[in-house]
Amino acid sequence: MVPTNTPPYKSEEIIFFIDLSTDFLKRKTLIKALESFVKEKEKVSGNSKYGLVFFKEGKDIFSIYQKDPEFIIDLIDDSWDERDINNSYFENGLYEILARVFKKSRTINKTYRIVVLSDTVSSLSEEYHTALYNLVIKAKNFSTFIDIIRIGEKKFYEDDVRLKIITSETYGGTLYCKNAKQLDTYLNSLVKSKDDYNIIQPKPPQILQEDITFYEKLAADLISLSENDKKVGILCEQELCPICEAYSDVLYKCYNCNASFHSCCIAEYSITNNIGFSHIFRCPQCSALLKIDKDFVDMVEADQKGEDYQIFSGEEDLEIEAETREEYQEAIVERQEVHTPTQKKVKIGGFFGSEVTINASSNSKGNISINSSNKKETDKISISKLKPPKKRKKITLCSICGTSVKNSSICPVCGSKV
Numbered sequence: 001m002v003p004t005n006t007p008p009y010k011s012e013e014i015i016f017f018i019d020l021s022t023d024f025l026k027r028k029t030l031i032k033a034l035e036s037f038v039k040e041k042e043k044v045s046g047n048s049k050y051g052l053v054f055f056k057e058g059k060d061i062f063s064i065y066q067k068d069p070e071f072i073i074d075l076i077d078d079s080w081d082e083r084d085i086n087n088s089y090f091e092n093g094l095y096e097i098l099a100r101v102f103k104k105s106r107t108i109n110k111t112y113r114i115v116v117l118s119d120t121v122s123s124l125s126e127e128y129h130t131a132l133y134n135l136v137i138k139a140k141n142f143s144t145f146i147d148i149i150r151i152g153e154k155k156f157y158e159d160d161v162r163l164k165i166i167t168s169e170t171y172g173g174t175l176y177c178k179n180a181k182q183l184d185t186y187l188n189s190l191v192k193s194k195d196d197y198n199i200i201q202p203k204p205p206q207i208l209q210e211d212i213t214f215y216e217k218l219a220a221d222l223i224s225l226s227e228n229d230k231k232v233g234i235l236c237e238q239e240l241c242p243i244c245e246a247y248s249d250v251l252y253k254c255y256n257c258n259a260s261f262h263s264c265c266i267a268e269y270s271i272t273n274n275i276g277f278s279h280i281f282r283c284p285q286c287s288a289l290l291k292i293d294k295d296f297v298d299m300v301e302a303d304q305k306g307e308d309y310q311i312f313s314g315e316e317d318l319e320i321e322a323e324t325r326e327e328y329q330e331a332i333v334e335r336q337e338v339h340t341p342t343q344k345k346v347k348i349g350g351f352f353g354s355e356v357t358i359n360a361s362s363n364s365k366g367n368i369s370i371n372s373s374n375k376k377e378t379d380k381i382s383i384s385k386l387k388p389p390k391k392r393k394k395i396t397l398c399s400i401c402g403t404s405v406k407n408s409s410i411c412p413v414c415g416s417k418v
């Protein structure tokens with residue numbers, strides 16, 4: 001298989017978070033609106049999956065994902081009276097959904113649409129909102145869009161600004177539905193796929209450099225091959241690495257689909273196809289989130305630019321006493337994990353909107369635990385710890401068909417200029 005730079009078809013999952021604690025919206029009205037939404041949605045794209053999150057009495061969370069729409073609507077119908085009608089669990093519900101987005105994003109690259117139906121202001125403190133905001137800005141890098149429909153007659157709500165921050169960060173909207181009977185109109189305005197909006201987005205979503213530890217923990221290392229694996233790299237389709245031509249550049253593979261790569265080949269791939277950090281990328285074959293050694297990628301990148309590579313360039317000002325390289329790296333990680341609240345200015349309501357300042361914590365540890373899906377492989381050596389050979393030849397990957405092209409400016413496979 002020759003991987004290309006065209007991303008694989010992205011499927012969409014729509015997750016309804018029902019955070020309704022009054023009886024302003026009647027069950028029948030909601031069911032009717034949801035049925036209308038699903039009908040309209042299937043005209044646009046027929047294969048969306050659906051999820052549902054709500055809180056039962058006593059703060060017990062109920063969540064179900066990746067189901068057909070009919071199943072979800074029946075479920076809402078059946079469990080309507082079981083929901084907690086005393087409180088809003090706005091933040092808690094979104095924590096749960098975003099944790100699932102992060103977990104799934106390790107292996108699958110798809111679009112998540114979170115639609116929150118809310119009629120009550122959450123009473124949780126500012127810290128909860130800040131923690132939520134820090135998750136939201138990470139989730140939007142995994143194609144997550146949040147829309148909130150506030151249902152109720154009031155003209156103003158205490159959390160108007162908070163809601164707008166959450167939705168505008170993810171290119172969604174906060175809608176106010178004052179007449180419950182019109183819910184179907186509001187829901188149907190969300191039918192259009194968010195991917196269609198990408199063209200008019202002012203700039204691509206930005207990954208914050210201070211969140212590097214978060215993404216490194218989410219991504220899996222490459223692992224060593226098993227005896228039965230094919231001993232050919234999928235990018236170069238060769239046994240011996242064509243870039244360094246050294247036998248020491250042995251193949252390592254993706255834990256999820258067994259696609260194997262030479263260090264040089266995958267480093268060059270990662271430099272042009274990463275998620276925002278040059279060493280973290282999606283597997284060209286199965287889209288699993290993977291990482292390779294950052295210093296090695298930096299070296300390859302410097303090579304490409306014809307620069308002298310210095311491993312710790314730019315970090316000399318660090319006041320760290322470290323005997324070994326490992327200690328040094330630990331120190332850097334520790335430094336990144338120190339909890340330092342910073343302030344961030346957020347613009348609401350477009351260019352002419354108002355600017356608000358919110359606290360953005362840079363504590364990378366977070367509260368989300370992600371189950372490692374490759375536990376059984378952890379005894380194998382990770383490529384992150386290896387130092388592949390440094391003698392390298394000039395070679396590039398064709399940006400059209402992905403073939404590696406050596407000492408030529410024309411791709412031998414598709415004929416395009418590289």
Ligand SMILES: [Zn+2]
Nearest residue numbers: 254257283286
């Ligand atoms: Zn893979």
Ligand SMILES: [Zn+2]
Nearest residue numbers: 233236262265
């Ligand atoms: Zn290769």
Ligand SMILES: [Zn+2]
Nearest residue numbers: 241244249264
């Ligand atoms: Zn190599």
Ligand SMILES: [Zn+2]
Nearest residue numbers: 398401411414
């Ligand atoms: Zn080509």
